[in-house]
Amino acid sequence: xxxxxxxxxxxxxxxxxxxxxxxxxxxxxxxxxxxxxxxxxxxxxxxxxxxxxxxxxxxxxxxxxxxxxxxxxxxxxxxxxxxxxxxxxxxxxxxxxxxxxxxxxxxxxxxxxxxxxxxxxxxxxxxxxxxxxxxxxxxxxxxxxxxxxxxxxxxxxxxxxxxxxxxxxxxxxxxxxxxxxxxxxxxxxxxxxxxxxxx
Numbered sequence: 553x554x555x556x557x558x559x560x561x562x563x564x565x566x567x568x569x570x571x572x573x574x575x576x577x578x579x580x581x582x583x584x585x586x587x588x589x590x591x592x593x594x595x596x597x598x599x600x601x602x603x604x605x606x607x608x609x610x611x612x613x614x615x616x617x618x619x620x621x622x623x624x625x626x627x628x629x630x631x632x633x634x635x636x637x638x639x640x641x642x643x644x645x646x647x648x649x650x651x652x653x654x655x656x657x658x659x660x661x662x663x664x665x666x667x668x669x670x671x672x673x674x675x676x677x678x679x680x681x682x683x684x685x686x687x688x689x690x691x692x693x694x695x696x697x698x699x700x701x702x703x704x705x706x707x708x709x710x711x712x713x714x715x716x717x718x719x720x721x722x723x724x725x726x727x728x729x730x731x732x733x734x735x736x737x738x739x740x741x742x743x744x745x746x747x748x749x750x751x
Contacts, residue, residue, distance in 0.1 A: 617684040624649040628703035639668055640676040648698035656690045660698040714746035
């Protein structure tokens with residue numbers, strides 16, 4: 553596997569980065585490891601974790617806007633495929649689908665978007681939903697703390713989970729533990745990032 557990007561710092565040397573991790577060193581002593589770190593053997597994520605990571609990264613060729621399948625659990629998938637932009641997209645990303653009854657949807661809009669939300673935004677989202685489903689959708693939106701997870705909250709949660717997994721993988725790595733122990737090194741806070749994250 554690939555390594556989360558990280559830095560290890562010691563009082564005795566310059567920072568070590570995981571970009572050097574492609575080198576292999578046989579019978580290396582701890583001092584040699586500072587200059588030629590070995591790749592970290594990161595445990596492969598479960599198939600479920602990979603699915604959750606890839607669902608945001610791998611674009612789907614087509615999306616089936618199946619009205620009967622729409623729920624609060626898959627609203628995030630609908631949002632990423634709706635032909636929305638600007639304020640209506642921001643509102644959709646920050647709205648939780650609470651219920652679907654016949655052709656009516658009820659959504660909670662995060663109060664953080666309350667200043668942006670107006671009836672024109674609601675009508676735009678409603679019209680797009682009518683267009684993609686071919687149904688006369690009626691959209692009711694209320695500005696209040698969402699009673700479900702919004703697409704934006706979901707993405708934030710997944711990124712936090714990825715950062716936590718990357719940090720755990722680095723902290724559990726035997727080589728990192730040896731460097732920390734032998735050279736009084738420490739992990740620079742904020743330097744561990746999951747693969748593929750910007751920043």
